[in-house]
Amino acid sequence: xxxxxxxxQPYPFExxxxxxxxxxxxxxxxxxxxxxxxxxxxxxxxxxxxxxNNLNTxxxxxxxxxxxxxxxxxSTWANTRFKLNSALDFESQALPVAGTRExxxxxTQAIIDRTQKAPKVLMPNPFxxxxxxxxxxxxxxxxxxxxxxxxxxxxxxxxxxxxTWQECQLLFLCSPGNPTGAVMDQAYLIxxxxxxxxxxxxxxxxxxxxxxxxxxxxxxxxxxxACVNSGRSDFKNAVVFHxxxxxxxxxxxxxxxxxxxxxxxxxxxxxxxxxxxxxxxxTQLASIAAWQDETHVKANRDLYRQKFTQVTEILNPVLxxxxxxxxxxxxxxxxxxxxxxAQGLYAQQNITxxxxxxxxxxxxxxxxxxxYIRMALVAPVAQCIEAAQRIKAFVQTLG
Numbered sequence: 010x011x012x013x014x015x016x017x018q019p020y021p022f023e024x025x026x027x028x029x030x031x032x033x034x035x036x037x038x039x040x041x042x043x044x045x046x047x048x049x050x051x052x053x054x055x056x057x058x059x060x061x062n063n064l065n066t067x068x069x070x071x072x073x074x075x076x077x078x079x080x081x082x083x084s085t086w087a088n089t090r091f092k093l094n095s096a097l098d099f100e101s102q103a104l105p106v107a108g109t110r111e112x113x114x115x116x117t118q119a120i121i122d123r124t125q126k127a128p129k130v131l132m133p134n135p136f137x138x139x140x141x142x143x144x145x146x147x148x149x150x151x152x153x154x155x156x157x158x159x160x161x162x163x164x165x166x167x168x169x170x171x172x173t174w175q176e177c178q179l180l181f182l183c184s185p186g187n188p189t190g191a192v193m194d195q196a197y198l199i200x201x202x203x204x205x206x207x208x209x210x211x212x213x214x215x216x217x218x219x220x221x222x223x224x225x226x227x228x229x230x231x232x233x234x235a236c237v238n239s240g241r242s243d244f245k246n247a248v249v250f251h252x253x254x255x256x257x258x259x260x261x262x263x264x265x266x267x268x269x270x271x272x273x274x275x276x277x278x279x280x281x282x283x284x285x286x287x288x289x290x291x292t293q294l295a296s297i298a299a300w301q302d303e304t305h306v307k308a309n310r311d312l313y314r315q316k317f318t319q320v321t322e323i324l325n326p327v328l329x330x331x332x333x334x335x336x337x338x339x340x341x342x343x344x345x346x347x348x349x350x351a352q353g354l355y356a357q358q359n360i361t362x363x364x365x366x367x368x369x370x371x372x373x374x375x376x377x378x379x380x381y382i383r384m385a386l387v388a389p390v391a392q393c394i395e396a397a398q399r400i401k402a403f404v405q406t407l408g
Contacts, residue, residue: 111263121148133181221313
């Protein structure tokens with residue numbers, strides 16, 4: 010067996026299950042899960058129809074590179090959404106993937122050069138646990154950059170030593186951030202690009218929440234957008250990851266894309282031909298339909314905006330929390346230890362939230378997720394409002 014497997018920590022939801030073990034919540038209260046970021050809004054009907062109407066194409070082996078029509082739809086969407094002036098080429102700079110989780114993991118395996126001494130992968134802390142696991146299994150050392158209220162919940166690039174930058178092969182960014190919802194502005198992204206250019210590492214920007222924002226006039230900036238606006242239209246050392254899971258409420262479709270540096274994607278495509286992860290043709294055709302429509306995406310944001318407004322109005326008198334710049338998470342501080350809060354809330358109110366410390370790692374400066382909880386407002390509006398009222402009642406019992 011790969012001995013690196015022993016270095017992997019339990020997934021956050023395994024820890025949560027252990028925390029809840031042996032507790033029987035009130036049977037009179039319906040369970041409301043706010044712990045898992047699984048979209049529950051209705052997916053677009055036309056995408057589901059495209060899927061079901063093309064099941065006959067399952068008789069074909071799909072190409073790893075994907076249908077040209079899908080890559081064209083992806084590049085057209087990205088060029089328009091991020092104002093890339095048609096810089097993104099569908100032939101050489103975009104690849105379909107089976108969701109960002111699969112792609113982030115596989116990309117790391119393809120990128121890390123194990124022949125180099127002490128390769129490092131830098132990542133935000135708290136973080137999406139795939140970043141850490143992918144780094145470990147690729148033979149690299151994860152380096153955690155704490156994201157706290159003091160630094161706007163963004164990794165402090167200036168805090169990284171010269172030696173660490175020299176050993177860095179991959180920098181994970183996540184904007185909008187999971188779990189904080191913090192958004193990196195263009196100046197931040199350009200600074201990261203300058204560092205990647207100076208020290209010759211790759212930036213993997215996880216942008217799967219990019220379409221869940223609340224100010225229609227200010228969509229989050231993307232890494233490729235920062236590339237073009239800083240004169241880097243070749244996207245050197247820059248790769249972005251996008252998905253239909255959150256944007257189009259299609260988590261089970263397992264469809265997304267990677268885009269950016271053509272030379273990096275050429276090598277990644279070679280890896281993927283051996284990896285065996287081509288998207289079924291019906292999935293690709295449904296994805297084309299989804300990437301070509303924005304009406305359902307706008308309606309999706311409207312629903313989240315409604316939930317965040319009403320939930321924060323209920324919670325703020327007892328549990329101060331700000332509506333994030335983007336994503337579908339709330340990241341409030343807890344008046345008691347986050348694990349105690351999550352355990353007590355489940356025991357009293359049959360609501361599941363995720364302790365923030367489960368999403369982060371301990372560092373010399375502490376665990377930046379401790380005394381926070383992540384609440385995913387993915388349930389229907391009425392259920393989210395009921396959850397907020399129950400959470401308020403629970404917090405009031407804490408005095």
